[in-house]
Amino acid sequence: MCGIVGYIGYREAWPIVLKGLKRLEYRGYDSAGIALMNNGGDHIYKKAGKVAVLEEFAETQDKSGSIGMGHTRWATHGVPSDRNSHPHTSNNDKLSIIHNGIIENYATLKEELISRGHEFKSDTDTEVLIHLIEEIQKIEKIDLLEAVRLALHEVNGAYAIVIMDKDNPDRLIAARKGSPMVIGVGQGEYFIASDATPIIEYTKNVIYLKDGEIALITREDLLIKHLDNVVQTPLIQELELKLEMLEKGGFDHFMLKEIYEQPRSIKDCMRGRIYPEEGKVQLGGIKEFAEKLKNIDRIIIVACGTSWHAGLVGEYLIEEYARIPVEVEYASEFRYRNPIITEKDVVIAISQSGETADTMAAIEMAKERGATIFGICNVAGASIPRLTHAGVYTHAGPEIGVASTKAFTAQVTVLTLMAFYMAQQKGTITTSKLIELLTELDHIPEKIQVALESNDLVKEVAEKIKDSTNCLFLGRGSGFPVALEGALKLKEISYIHAEGYPAAEMKHGPIALIDEEMPVVFIATQNSSYEKVISNIQEVKARKGKVIAIVTQGDTEVKKMADYCIEIPDAKEAFLPLLATIPLQLLSYHIAVMRGCNVDQPRNLAKSVTVE
Numbered sequence: 083m084c085g086i087v088g089y090i091g092y093r094e095a096w097p098i099v100l101k102g103l104k105r106l107e108y109r110g111y112d113s114a115g116i117a118l119m120n121n122g123g124d125h126i127y128k129k130a131g132k133v134a135v136l137e138e139f140a141e142t143q144d145k146s147g148s149i150g151m152g153h154t155r156w157a158t159h160g161v162p163s164d165r166n167s168h169p170h171t172s173n174n175d176k177l178s179i180i181h182n183g184i185i186e187n188y189a190t191l192k193e194e195l196i197s198r199g200h201e202f203k204s205d206t207d208t209e210v211l212i213h214l215i216e217e218i219q220k221i222e223k224i225d226l227l228e229a230v231r232l233a234l235h236e237v238n239g240a241y242a243i244v245i246m247d248k249d250n251p252d253r254l255i256a257a258r259k260g261s262p263m264v265i266g267v268g269q270g271e272y273f274i275a276s277d278a279t280p281i282i283e284y285t286k287n288v289i290y291l292k293d294g295e296i297a298l299i300t301r302e303d304l305l306i307k308h309l310d311n312v313v314q315t316p317l318i319q320e321l322e323l324k325l326e327m328l329e330k331g332g333f334d335h336f337m338l339k340e341i342y343e344q345p346r347s348i349k350d351c352m353r354g355r356i357y358p359e360e361g362k363v364q365l366g367g368i369k370e371f372a373e374k375l376k377n378i379d380r381i382i383i384v385a386c387g388t389s390w391h392a393g394l395v396g397e398y399l400i401e402e403y404a405r406i407p408v409e410v411e412y413a414s415e416f417r418y419r420n421p422i423i424t425e426k427d428v429v430i431a432i433s434q435s436g437e438t439a440d441t442m443a444a445i446e447m448a449k450e451r452g453a454t455i456f457g458i459c460n461v462a463g464a465s466i467p468r469l470t471h472a473g474v475y476t477h478a479g480p481e482i483g484v485a486s487t488k489a490f491t492a493q494v495t496v497l498t499l500m501a502f503y504m505a506q507q508k509g510t511i512t513t514s515k516l517i518e519l520l521t522e523l524d525h526i527p528e529k530i531q532v533a534l535e536s537n538d539l540v541k542e543v544a545e546k547i548k549d550s551t552n553c554l555f556l557g558r559g560s561g562f563p564v565a566l567e568g569a570l571k572l573k574e575i576s577y578i579h580a581e582g583y584p585a586a587e588m589k590h591g592p593i594a595l596i597d598e599e600m601p602v603v604f605i606a607t608q609n610s611s612y613e614k615v616i617s618n619i620q621e622v623k624a625r626k627g628k629v630i631a632i633v634t635q636g637d638t639e640v641k642k643m644a645d646y647c648i649e650i651p652d653a654k655e656a657f658l659p660l661l662a663t664i665p666l667q668l669l670s671y672h673i674a675v676m677r678g679c680n681v682d683q684p685r686n687l688a689k690s691v692t693v694e
């Protein structure tokens with residue numbers, strides 16, 4: 083979490099850094115700060131609150147300078163406040179730092195520095211690092227780059243940092259380990275950022291700084307070293323990102339835009355991968371493991387949040403079609419267990435951002451124990467695709483709303499393709515069956531378009547239940563992960579307490595909550611558990627619960643019982659999660675808007691969770 087931006091060049095740094103922070107605000111938004119360097123020295127402006135608060139605060143201040151760096155924070159150490167906002171300065175105020183990550187051994191280092199006379203102005207771990215750098219420079223009498231390198235050997239944890247030095251006002255130093263960092267390469271200028279979104283309008287040429295690398299950046303040049311002091315040759319890559327992908331495109335919120343993008347994003351995700359007439363799936367990213375897939379014992383899916391829900395859908399699909407046992411694990415739990423993993427296991431790590439700390443740690447552990455690791459990731463070049471042996475990108479395009487929508491359906495699409503691909507390799511599916519399934523999958527984007535047409539009706543339902551304090555989401559089979567995802571969407575953006583449950587589990591506890599005030603959302607599409615779900619709906623109605631049902635077009639049975647029915651197009655059971663998710667995304671969106679919530683940046687959350 084936290085977003086960082088830096089600029090060194092010939093333009094005014096303030097507007098570049100400020101705009102960059104707005105682009106990165108999805109990463110954290112409880113406080114923001116910018117440091118600028120000009121001939122008269124440095125200026126640091128920082129404020130609790132959103133980037134807009136900082137912008138207003140600095141309106142009348144001196145904002146000149148062609149070197150600058152900025153930070154938008156998601157608090158870990160120290161409450162969101164002006165004094166805990168970045169940049170932080172060294173004891174002598176000459177060095178300043180912005181940091182994304184956590185310095186885990188900061189407390190011991192801080193104690194030692196205090197005993198050497200250092201005084202701290204904040205409660206953050208970050209301030210400790212810049213004091214440590216100053217102290218090392220003072221004791222060893224070395225230049226700043228070397229002092230930063232040595233200091234980074236003394237810290238544990240994750241970081242992406244940028245450092246400015248009043249004594250050397252024509253340079254920036256940047257380094258990373260475990261937190262992302264991209265350097266944009268211009269003519270006589272360089273840009274630094276947590277991801278490429280602040281850079282795209284200035285240059286398409288970027289260098290992804292690797293873990294354990296440190297860079298000395300001047301207007302004319304860039305030197306990259308590894309922390310072990312070996313100089314590295316940078317690899318300049320061209321960005322595929324387009325500026326319009328980062329704008330709302332006429333929608334009120336990024337979340338709504340991203341919901342409506344799903345027919346396109348799912349099409350992009352399948353492009354070049356399915357051949358319905360031949361009954362064939364091709365996944366170039368995992369092709370070299372095609373043989374291995376024939377003999378694996380087990381698949382373990384690791385992920386967090388929404389990506390974990392996608393993993394649960396994957397479990398149904400892989401077991402159904404490829405007949406390989408699947409376990410779905412929260413990465414945050416899995417990494418701290420002592421799981422039995424063998425070389426015959428494949429671990430699939432799912433992550434939209436490709437930066438989630440717990441998922442990365444789970445991958446590292448499984449890799450050490452000999453498993454083959456596949457990644458399913460949305461952000462090209464992120465850390466997770468680098469850590470895995472092979473993988474499949476979701477190609478959903480940048481997802482800016484903190485609540486995941488199009489990334490979820492793209493993850494489910496990739497898992498569907500993987501299930502079919504594995505089935506194809508193992509011979510657990512016939513070509514004619516695959517032709518049938520792929521032909522229908524090919525038309526899912528059009529069906530999603532139809533599902534989106536329920537928007538007006540969903541809005542009416544939202545109006546009726548927007549003031550509820552609780553909500554239950556129930557489903558069976560692959561409708562269960564859809565229910566979990568519906569509940570997560572509602573709670574994270576509208577702050578209504580919501581729970582997802584397997585519908586049959588309701589009678590083992592949650593049924594006690596049901597009264598006339600309780601909306602219960604059922605995934606009641608026509609699939610193998612339809613009859614059973616109908617019985618569960620009756621149980622809720624018998625207790626005066628308010629039933630909202632997601633049903634298959636033309637349904638008559640559920641309509642007799644439910645208070646509100648939202649239709650989705652008919653589809654094979656394998657594809658129902660893709661369609662049933664759409665009205666639930668719209669429902670949580672409209673409820674959140676009606677309740678006056680910040681849909682794109684819900685409180686306390688951040689888009690990429692780079693801390694454990």
Ligand code: M6R
Binds near residue numbers: 389434441487570
């Ligand atoms: O980037 P990741 O997919 O690894 O992120 C995992 C979760 O943090 C994420 O899905 C989170 O639950 C979202 N806020 C859900 O909308």
